[in-house]
Amino acid sequence: MCGRFALAVTPEELAAHFAIVDDLADFPPRYNIAPTQPILLVIAAPPHEPGSNLPDRRAMLVRWGFIPGWAKDPKALPLMINARAETAIEKPAFRAAMRHRRALVPASGFFEWKRDGRKSQPFWVRPRGGGIVAFAALMETYAEPGGSEIDTAAILTTHAGYDTAFIHDRAPVVIAPQDYARWLDCRTQEPRDVADLLRPADDGFFETIPVSDRVNKVANIGPDLLDKAAPVTLDEPKPKEVAADDRQMRLL
Numbered sequence: 080m081c082g083r084f085a086l087a088v089t090p091e092e093l094a095a096h097f098a099i100v101d102d103l104a105d106f107p108p109r110y111n112i113a114p115t116q117p118i119l120l121v122i123a124a125p126p127h128e129p130g131s132n133l134p135d136r137r138a139m140l141v142r143w144g145f146i147p148g149w150a151k152d153p154k155a156l157p158l159m160i161n162a163r164a165e166t167a168i169e170k171p172a173f174r175a176a177m178r179h180r181r182a183l184v185p186a187s188g189f190f191e192w193k194r195d196g197r198k199s200q201p202f203w204v205r206p207r208g209g210g211i212v213a214f215a216a217l218m219e220t221y222a223e224p225g226g227s228e229i230d231t232a233a234i235l236t237t238h239a240g241y242d243t244a245f246i247h248d249r250a251p252v253v254i255a256p257q258d259y260a261r262w263l264d265c266r267t268q269e270p271r272d273v274a275d276l277l278r279p280a281d282d283g284f285f286e287t288i289p290v291s292d293r294v295n296k297v298a299n300i301g302p303d304l305l306d307k308a309a310p311v312t313l314d315e316p317k318p319k320e321v322a323a324d325d326r327q328m329r330l331l
Contacts, residue, residue, distance in 0.1 A: 143231075159233050181263060
């Protein structure tokens with residue numbers, strides 16, 4: 080799954096990587112992005128005349144937490160920050176977005192927790208060597224009863240690949256740069272045409288770094304959250320106590 084991520088690059092790097100010209104000057108690095116917060120989304124620009132200098136992609140801020148357009152009471156729905164790639168086209172909540180509103184979520188990486196009983200070890204999962212990664216996403220604009228609109232999004236997940244399966248069995252779908260255009264093209268590319276992109280990241284793409292449990296608190300937002308930390312010491316299983324009579328019986 081993907082419940083926290085970070086985006087720690089400059090606006091210039093974002094604009095160059097995704098070929099967008101929107102003004103991102105006021106978008107600072109963020110190191111602990113959490114559900115319901117605004118996230119940056121890259122979408123295809125509206126069609127324009129060939130040869131024009133208008134951008135092919137646009138950037139926008141949306142709420143991380145998908146609200147289907149048909150929802151009558153969003154508070155009655157679970158918080159949909161992720162959508163399963165294997166079934167998104169079949170689910171009423173995501174079916175229309177899979178066909179008409181596919182998007183990309185820029186990130187530097189994501190956080191995942193390996194749980195063992197009551198303890199957990201957070202990991203910072205990033206592209207090996209750093210850089211920008213793009214998660215497949217779906218967008219929906221929800222019209223509130225009062226007439227206002229809110230743009231929302233969910234990140235698509237799939238089976239975890241070799242690099243992260245030891246932490247969790249799910250991971251975000253990664254769209255490679257050469258596939259951005261095809262994924263974002265909702266005019267000529269139907270869901271079946273891009274289904275091959277909904278796969279785990281290639282082996283060796285991610286590296287996993289144990290980090291401090293300070294990331295558990297949304298209020299902690301500093302760059303030190305990405306620093307490597309000593310792994311959490313997990314509880315050793317206690318040896319089973321054997322009654323004295325049992326020990327004696329083993330000798331017989």
